Amino acid sequence: xxxxxxxxxxxxxxxxxxxxxxxxxxxxxxxxxxxxxxxxxxxxxxxxxxxxxxxxxxxxxxxxxxxxxxxxxxxxxxxxxxxxxxxxxxxxxxxxxxxxxxxxxxxxxxxxxxxxxxxxxxxxxxxxxxxxxxxxxxxxxxxxxxxxxxxxxxxxxxxxxxxxxxxxxxxxxxxxxxxxxxxxxxxxxxxxxxxxxxxxxxxxxxxxxxxxxxxxxxxxxxxxxxxxxxxxxxxxxxxxxxxxxxxxxxxxxxxxxxxxxxxxxxxxxxxxxxxxxxxxxxxxxxxxxxxxxxxxxxxxxxxxxxxxxxxxxxxxxxxxxxxxxxxxxxxxxxxxxxxxxxxxxxxxxxxxxx
Numbered sequence: 001x002x003x004x005x006x007x008x009x010x011x012x013x014x015x016x017x018x019x020x021x022x023x024x025x026x027x028x029x030x031x032x033x034x035x036x037x038x039x040x041x042x043x044x045x046x047x048x049x050x051x052x053x054x055x056x057x058x059x060x061x062x063x064x065x066x067x068x069x070x071x072x073x074x075x076x077x078x079x080x081x082x083x084x085x086x087x088x089x090x091x092x093x094x095x096x097x098x099x100x101x102x103x104x105x106x107x108x109x110x111x112x113x114x115x116x117x118x119x120x121x122x123x124x125x126x127x128x129x130x131x132x133x134x135x136x137x138x139x140x141x142x143x144x145x146x147x148x149x150x151x152x153x154x155x156x157x158x159x160x161x162x163x164x165x166x167x168x169x170x171x172x173x174x175x176x177x178x179x180x181x182x183x184x185x186x187x188x189x190x191x192x193x194x195x196x197x198x199x200x201x202x203x204x205x206x207x208x209x210x211x212x213x214x215x216x217x218x219x220x221x222x223x224x225x226x227x228x229x230x231x232x233x234x235x236x237x238x239x240x241x242x243x244x245x246x247x248x249x250x251x252x253x254x255x256x257x258x259x260x261x262x263x264x265x266x267x268x269x270x271x272x273x274x275x276x277x278x279x280x281x282x283x284x285x286x287x288x289x290x291x292x293x294x295x296x297x298x299x300x301x302x303x304x305x306x307x308x309x310x311x312x313x314x315x316x317x318x319x320x321x322x323x324x325x326x327x328x329x330x331x332x333x334x335x336x337x338x339x340x341x342x343x344x345x346x347x348x349x350x351x352x353x354x
């Protein structure tokens with residue numbers, strides 16, 4: 001029950017990456033051009049991701065991770081001393097550390113304080129006034145709450161700020177349409193709820209916005225003609241891809257998306273909601289740090305010693321994780337879990353509040 005950190009991949013997802021690697025290393029070098037083969041693979045995965053999130057292919061960049069996507073956007077803005085960036089106090093380190101680096105360069109970092117994993121839109125509006133960019137999570141890793149993404153995006157845009165969404169807890173457990181959100185950029189990865197491999201991330205950047213961004217890291221995949229005397233960035237989000245990277249995790253990403261869509265995202269979301277609801281109903285109200293009616297499969301529970309509880313549960317064959325803030329444990333329930341597994345976790349936690 002730790003899919004919010006890492007979702008073990010189905011065997012056929014792993015085998016898709018392994019078979020691609022075998023072919024790419026042993027057959028492609030003698031049968032065809034490895035670079036052309038890799039580029040065709042990138043293109044196929046980019047098309048697959050775009051279809052999955054409701055974007056155009058040239059609005060998708062293939063990355064290693066959510067962290068890489070957030071940093072790519074952060075590094076492509078011409079920040080000036082006195083500029084401001086806004087985040088919430090619920091962000092994962094992926095949505096904190098890039099801005100802390102910019103703070104050292106004179107950029108103001110405004111942190112919107114929240115309560116119980118929920119954000120006050122008026123507080124957010126006050127913070128984003130005069131800022132260049134706002135970065136926030138679609139689903140919080142701390143409480144499993146769903147933030148009002150489209151509303152926050154509208155508020156940011158009204159203030160003249162770009163909106164960058166950390167969506168890593170969404171794909172694979174909830175429907176995702178970047179068009180509905182209206183965000184300028186969305187960073188995510190496939191190794192959690194999508195059940196893909198580590199290294200298979202993606203970044204959506206609105207086409208018009210991408211043309212205003214200039215990445216600091218440039219390579220032959222970033223530009224139109226690598227050998228030109230004066231390079232021109234590739235149109236759209238492809239400017240954020242740099243050089244030779246292992247296509248395997250992105251082959252697996254496409255395979256994982258196929259599997260999720262074959263089952264049906266709505267069907268998965270319903271199943272997760274039912275299982276997470278079963279879990280929250282069994283947790284005493286004063287111990288529950290997530291909503292009583294879960295908006296996602298992430299359920300945060302107060303225990304006296306989170307690290308010791310995680311170790312004890314692991315010894316019983318139940319995998320959850322501890323959180324730094326709130327000081328609690330978090331169970332991440334996916335559609336592949338069962339009612340009996342949820343009940344088993346609750347039984348194992350009985351001693352925590354006896």
